[in-house]
Amino acid sequence: MLEDPRLSIIVPFFNEEESIRPLYAAIVAAISQLQVTFEMVFVDDGSADGTVRIATELARSDSRVRVVKFRRNYGQTPAMAAGIEHARGEILVTMDGDLQNDPADIGLFLEKMNEGFDIVVGWRHDRKDKLISRKIPSRIANRLIGKVTGVPIMDNGCSLKAYRAALIKEIPLYSEMHRFIPAMASIAGPRIAEIKVRHHARQFGKSKYGLSRVYRVLLDLMVIKTVTSFTARPLLWFSLLSMPLLFLGTAALVYTLVSSEPISLPVAGSGVVLMASAFIMVSAGAFGELVYKLGDMRDYHFSRLTQRVSGPHSASQTRNS
Amino acid sequence: MLQHDLTPQLSVIVPVGERYADLREIFDEYKTGLTAAGMTWEMIFVLDGPHAECEAKLKQLAACGERITVVGLTRSFGESTALMAGFEQSRAEFIATLPAYHQIDGNEINTLVVGLSSADLCVGRRWPRRETWSSGLRRVAFHRLAAWVTGMPLRDLGCSARVMRRRVLEEIALYGDQHRFLALLADRQGFRVREIDLRQSPKDNFKGGYRVREYAHRVLDIFTVFFLVRFTKKPLRFFGMVGVSTFVIGLILVLIMTGQRLIFHQPLADRPALLLSSLLMVLGLQVFALGLLGELIIFTHAKNLKDYQVERIIEFETFPTPGGGGSSSGLQIGSLVDSAQPDS
Numbered sequence: 001m002l003e004d005p006r007l008s009i010i011v012p013f014f015n016e017e018e019s020i021r022p023l024y025a026a027i028v029a030a031i032s033q034l035q036v037t038f039e040m041v042f043v044d045d046g047s048a049d050g051t052v053r054i055a056t057e058l059a060r061s062d063s064r065v066r067v068v069k070f071r072r073n074y075g076q077t078p079a080m081a082a083g084i085e086h087a088r089g090e091i092l093v094t095m096d097g098d099l100q101n102d103p104a105d106i107g108l109f110l111e112k113m114n115e116g117f118d119i120v121v122g123w124r125h126d127r128k129d130k131l132i133s134r135k136i137p138s139r140i141a142n143r144l145i146g147k148v149t150g151v152p153i154m155d156n157g158c159s160l161k162a163y164r165a166a167l168i169k170e171i172p173l174y175s176e177m178h179r180f181i182p183a184m185a186s187i188a189g190p191r192i193a194e195i196k197v198r199h200h201a202r203q204f205g206k207s208k209y210g211l212s213r214v215y216r217v218l219l220d221l222m223v224i225k226t227v228t229s230f231t232a233r234p235l236l237w238f239s240l241l242s243m244p245l246l247f248l249g250t251a252a253l254v255y256t257l258v259s260s261e262p263i264s265l266p267v268a269g270s271g272v273v274l275m276a277s278a279f280i281m282v283s284a285g286a287f288g289e290l291v292y293k294l295g296d297m298r299d300y301h302f303s304r305l306t307q308r309v310s311g312p313h314s315a316s317q318t319r320n321s
Numbered sequence: 322m323l324q325h326d327l328t329p330q331l332s333v334i335v336p337v338g339e340r341y342a343d344l345r346e347i348f349d350e351y352k353t354g355l356t357a358a359g360m361t362w363e364m365i366f367v368l369d370g371p372h373a374e375c376e377a378k379l380k381q382l383a384a385c386g387e388r389i390t391v392v393g394l395t396r397s398f399g400e401s402t403a404l405m406a407g408f409e410q411s412r413a414e415f416i417a418t419l420p421a422y423h424q425i426d427g428n429e430i431n432t433l434v435v436g437l438s439s440a441d442l443c444v445g446r447r448w449p450r451r452e453t454w455s456s457g458l459r460r461v462a463f464h465r466l467a468a469w470v471t472g473m474p475l476r477d478l479g480c481s482a483r484v485m486r487r488r489v490l491e492e493i494a495l496y497g498d499q500h501r502f503l504a505l506l507a508d509r510q511g512f513r514v515r516e517i518d519l520r521q522s523p524k525d526n527f528k529g530g531y532r533v534r535e536y537a538h539r540v541l542d543i544f545t546v547f548f549l550v551r552f553t554k555k556p557l558r559f560f561g562m563v564g565v566s567t568f569v570i571g572l573i574l575v576l577i578m579t580g581q582r583l584i585f586h587q588p589l590a591d592r593p594a595l596l597l598s599s600l601l602m603v604l605g606l607q608v609f610a611l612g613l614l615g616e617l618i619i620f621t622h623a624k625n626l627k628d629y630q631v632e633r634i635i636e637f638e639t640f641p642t643p644g645g646g647g648s649s650s651g652l653q654i655g656s657l658v659d660s661a662q663p664d665s
Contacts, residue, residue: 046511052635060637067635071511078629086634172623175555219561222499226613227620234617245606258346266589270599277603284610288617 005064007031007110008089008165012079013097018204022060023099024065030103034110040065040095043083046073053086080181081173084163093162100128101160102198109195111160118190119182122197124162126252129201139216147185148225150216153194154182160197164190167305170218172297176216180224187228188302229303232299235286242281249274329354329388331362331434331484332411334418336403338369338482341421342395344378347385350522351419354427354453356525358434365390367407367422370397403493408490416490420481423524432546433484433517442489443474445482446659447521463536470547473505475516478539486512486579492630502546509550511630550564554619554628560612568605 009027013020016280024040031038042055044067052069068082091113095101105122106182112120123299129135138157146152156179182192226237252271256263273304333351335345355362366379366389373555379391392406406419417430425445434442450457468474473656477500493506501592508514550561575598581587589595619626 056635059635063636063638065636069632069635071630071632074511074629082629082631085424086631164537174619174623174626174628199361216558219557220563223555223557223614223616223620224432226616234614238613241606241610247601264590265385266592266595269596277606280607281610284607284614288614291614291618295618296624297621 003038004088004090005039006090007036007106008041008083008087008092009038009040009103009106010080010083010087010092010094010207011045011097012043012045012076012083012094013047013051013055013077014045014073014076015049015051016097016204017047017054019097019099020051020054020058023064023103024098027100027103027106028062034107035109038064039089041068041087041089043068043079044070045075045079046070062261063183075175075176077173077178080165080178084165084168084173086149089167091162092165092167092168094159096159099203100200101158104201105160105195106162107195108197109160111117112193112195113162113164114206115193116191118164118183118188119192121155121182121192121194122158123153123194124158124199125154125156125196125198137214141214145180145183145221148221149180149186149194149228151183153182153192155194156182158197159200170301170305176220177224177301179217180220183224183228187299188308232292234283234292235282238281238285238288242278242285245274245278245281249276249278329363329413330360331358331415332413333362333416334403334411334416335364335402335421336367336369336400336407336418336481337372337375337421338397338400338403338481341372341375342377342423344421345382346380346391347421348389349448350423350427351430352387354428358431360434363390363411363413365392365407365410366612367394367403367561369400369403399497401497401500404500405490405495411487412467414487415484415561417484418481423522423526424480425482425525426520426522428481429519430484431451432519433482434650436515436517437486439513441502441513442483442485442507443517444477444514445480445519446477446516447525447617448477448482450521451525459536463539466540467543470543471502471505471550475504475510477516477612478502497545497663498542499546501539501542505546505550511632527658528538554620554626555614557609557612560608560615564605564607564609564612566605567608568602571598571601571603571605574601632649 009031010245011023011027013126020042026039042058042065044052046053053069055065055067059067059315066086068086070079070082084092085093091110093106095103101122109120109122142154142156145156159178161181163181167185167188167190168181171181171188173181173184177184182190185192218232229237252267252274256268256271333355335347335351341347343599344366351364359512360468364387366375368375368379368391371393376391376393379389383389383391389409392403392410394403398406407418408416415434417433419425419430425447429445433445451459452460464476465477468477477583481500483503485503487509489503489507489512491502492510495506504514546560562566572595576600578589578592578595582589
């Protein structure tokens with residue numbers, strides 16, 4: 001066996017038969033100047049066209065190429081997750097398969113990683129996409145994501161990102177979380193840097209995303225917030241959610257009891273209903289505690305991924321264990 | 322090739338539940354069909370509950386030197402569990418499930434097996450069908466509904482004749498009433514599924530379709546499966562949608578009534594709509610909270626739940642040759658999926 005490479009480039013492909021060869025050539029050209037050992041992990045997300053055939057040809061002619069072929073189309077997040085799982089490098093770089101990212105930027109990512117950052121994300125500051133349907137919604141979404149998750153990144157949607165393998169392999173990625181990987185990774189408290197990258201207009205094929213994502217992004221955001229900041233404290237989180245109910249309910253009941261007027265049915269009724277629902281919310285939180293206890297996510301697993309230990313016994317075990 | 326003789330090519334699982342015909346007759350019919358298919362096979366009967374009479378018959382068959390395995394379950398666990406119990410005893414690379422009553426013509430087993438050359442799972446569809454026009458209508462309506470809800474146009478969910486590669490059942494642990502939807506679950510796992518027309522057995526004497534209660538059960542099953550395949554990975558998508566819409570309806574009602582109270586001075590006290598709207602809002606919140614809890618469960622178990630199935634990893638390791646042009650002499654080390662085909 002060859003030694004594990006230092007760098008893994010992960011590219012998910014879905015029906016990109018025209019792009020795959022130019023992208024391969026661009027990656028090789030860009031990285032051969034950097035003097036690092038590297039591999040390319042091409043994930044085929046159930047393409048129906050010649051993507052797999054071309055990827056297989058590339059793999060045959062270049063042993064640095066590995067192709068992970070899905071049984072069917074699963075979507076971008078599973079493709080990224082599979083690439084991350086099968087990559088062997090210490091530093092993982094993910095990018096889109098549609099030639100909109102420029103592999104020449106990988107050098108910058110590597111530099112940043114060498115400075116000690118755990119995650120480096122790209123920012124398409126000069127984005128070549130449609131303004132109305134792509135850029136404006138994305139800007140709003142990014143502001144919102146930054147606000148809610150506390151990871152202020154200008155461009156969550158940019159696929160060109162670099163991760164320390166030991167960290168990202170432990171972060172659960174599922175459903176459509178690829179847009180939120182830095183936010184999701186924030187459970188481990190990584191050092192995140194953001195750098196400007198080039199962005200090209202789409203050359204081949206059509207964009208595979210539209211406006212319909214807004215509702216899903218909002219819900220996903222809610223999920224991210226719940227699981228990243230409150231996983232270990234579901235009771236607290238649900239209690240917070242129930243606070244307004246509790247407050248309104250108490251106010252209504254107190255008003256009913258204190259007021260000298262005859263009891264108002266709407267006020268008293270709403271008070272009882274609100275109190276009851278607050279109680280059920282808190283119970284849901286207690287249930288969440290049970291779920292957390294039975295699950296296998298623990299904060300200290302994540303803290304270990306990014307910690308730096310100094311002291312006489314710390315040796316070299318600070319990161320990769 | 323002694324090993325080859327010991328491990329049969331096809332394991333046939335026959336779950337014996339509430340409905341069964343004369344097992345000896347069934348066995349003979351299947352045996353004829355299997356022999357015609359030209360494969361080595363074993364047959365596993367799973368007695369789902371105490372069926373003393375069947376057990377006796379199977380003992381007789383075994384005494385006659387037939388190659389059958391009998392798994393006896395102490396109580397009735399349901400067909401899915403029976404299938405899994407039978408699967409545990411099976412050894413062959415290809416698995417068939419056949420009903421313990423007359424559904425398909427035994428000679429059609431070969432048709433099913435041949436279908437595996439381009440699929441991982443073949444499910445039978447009895448066609449042409451002998452039935453009254455009313456039961457036919459009900460059948461079509463039911464399957465249309467199922468197809469619409471699940472997004473997969475299967476046309477005979479009641480047919481228990483299936484043939485599959487071993488890894489289908491290895492990956493899909495059936496429970497409850499899921500055996501009916503094996504094709505759908507397999508499709509979601511990325512397996513290639515085919516529905517194959519089979520001749521109906523002349524003795525398939527199931528009369529008059531299902532009763533209403535049965536249909537209610539089946540429809541509930543469909544929704545269970547729908548939920549399982551669509552929303553298990555993102556509960557908030559479902560609960561969130563229901564919760565938010567309920568909440569918004571309640572909110573709109575409240576706003577309308579508040580407006581009427583403030584502008585038209587219409588008293589609130591005698592309006593039941595007030596309670597309704599507050600209940601709707603609260604209900605919406607609760608449902609949303611349920612979705613969040615679901616997400617919490619998914620997240621805490623995310624390491625064990627894999628979203629995707631890798632068909633294979635294609636990689637070639639080239640050993641550099643001194644000439645430098647050794648790129649074509651690749652040695653494949655990837656774990657290519659077996660391409661075993663049934664004899665056909």
